[in-house]
Amino acid sequence: MRSLRTAGIVASVAAIGIVTIGVMQRARSSNELREWTEANAVPSVVVAEPKALGIGNGLQLPGRLEAFSNAPIYARADGYLKTWYADIGTEVKAGDLLALIETPDLDQQLAQARANLLRVEADARLAETTAKRWQAMLGTEAVSTQEVDEKAGDYAAKKAAVIAARAAVDTLAATQGFRRIVAPFDGVVTSRSTDIGALISAGTSNNGPALFTVANTRKLRVYVQVPQSYMPSIKLGGEAELSVPEHAGRKFKATVQSAAGTINARSGGGLVQLVVDNADGSLLAGGYADVKLLLPANANGVAIPASSLIFAREGLQVATLGPDSKVLMKPIHIDRDMGKSVEVTGLQAHDRVIDNPPESLASGDRVQLAAEKKTDVANKS
Incomplete structure (x- = not known):
């Protein structure tokens, strides 16, 4: 009889322990679930660092090389x-x-x-x-x-x-x-379309091809179609860099000589003429060139990823991250669209711009950095 009572007491104590442990585990799971829910309720964002425009950015355009005189x-x-x-x-x-x-x-x-x-x-x-x-x-x-x-x-x-x-x-x-x-000037013969004994008729192209073509290739003209929005930034004497497929990695310096002053209705751009020195004959007249126009910078502007732009009813904005991890919307104005990046005014170089912001993001929302990642705008331009 006594042993049965002892066994009952032990069983009761064990049951109470099991219940206590279950209650504690449930409370701990509930706390963990609550903490997980609260953590995931705060959006994770990636921050882009604006790039100060200390020097002008380059406008990359295709160009055509022509002999200076032909x-x-x-x-x-x-x-x-x-x-x-x-x-x-x-x-x-x-x-x-x-x-x-x-x-x-x-x-x-x-x-x-x-x-x-x-x-x-x-x-x-x-x-x-x-x-x-x-x-x-x-x-x-x-x-x-x-x-x-x-x-x-x-x-x-x-x-x-x-x-x-x-x-x-x-x-x-x-x-x-x-x-x-x-020869009408110093240069190189680029074509010969006649031979000994050939019948020659005086005239122009209506009478057949030219007997010879002479080109001055010690300097070359470079023709570029510049988009209308960038034409006001093109200044005579401005600098440019160009590269050609046959000389990979080599840069050639060119200078803006003149601009047409009109916009081509078909291309939506204005014709700009540059001059590049070719004393060593490295560049080939008639060839393709990748031209980088070095445009003057806006001292008050910065460059940010185009993916950070927010088109709202209030106008063009970007979301910035404040020191309290809260979102602050700032209105901006685009000065130049460089494709993957844009030059804007309305921001400072120290602003932390949220890249690819969620559509539901609003000013005052609390956010957190995604694995402390930052996006450098230089990698997006």
Whole structure:
């Protein structure tokens, strides 16, 4: 009987212990659940560090390289190509002989014009002598005033014929001078579209391709279509950097020389011309270039990721993280859209901008940093 009572007491104590342990475990689980719920109720955010615009950011655009001077050379005299002296790739100086044309028809025309000049000069001399003699006899009754005037008029007509004949000779002689095809400036021959014995016709592109093309490639022009919103930032003398596929990693310095001052309706951009030195011949005229225009910076602006922008009814905003881990909305104005990043005013470099903010985020909300991660805007530009 006594042993049964002892066993009952032990069982009762064990039951009370089990109940107590269960209650404690449930309380602990409840606390943990509450703490987990409260922790997950606070949104986790990633902070982006604004980049102060101490220097101008670059505007990356495609460009086209062109020779500083480029001259297709056509014949000014008909004939046959006698010989040529410069092929593609030949460096030439201004006035260097590129080719020589045989002009048999022109030679005959010039000889005929010179003979005609001699004839009209002889006629003019005879008319002059006759006019003087008749003028001397005007005081006698041998000739009339009318006849004297006729002789003087004939002499004047003969003098005019001499002038016309001499002009014809000079024209043909000048045309004959075009038998020599010469380089118009220092440069390099980039094309030759003729050969010995080829029939040459004077004219322009309507008569066929140019005989030669000479280009000055010691300096190159770079043409870029700049978006309309950036045109006011383009200043004459501004700097730029360009790179080309054939020289990976190498940067070439260029200078803004001029701008068209109009916007192309098709592209929505304005044509800007830059000049780059090419004394070593590294750059190829007609090629593609990746141009980075170094635009002047806004001293009051910063660069932030484009993904941090909030388009609200109140206007364009960004969410910043205050020292108390609460959200503060700040209105901003976009100065330049650089694609992945934007240059804005309305923020300071020390502001902690929330990147990819949740749609439900509002000013005053409490947030926490996600694993203490920060987004550097330099990695997003």
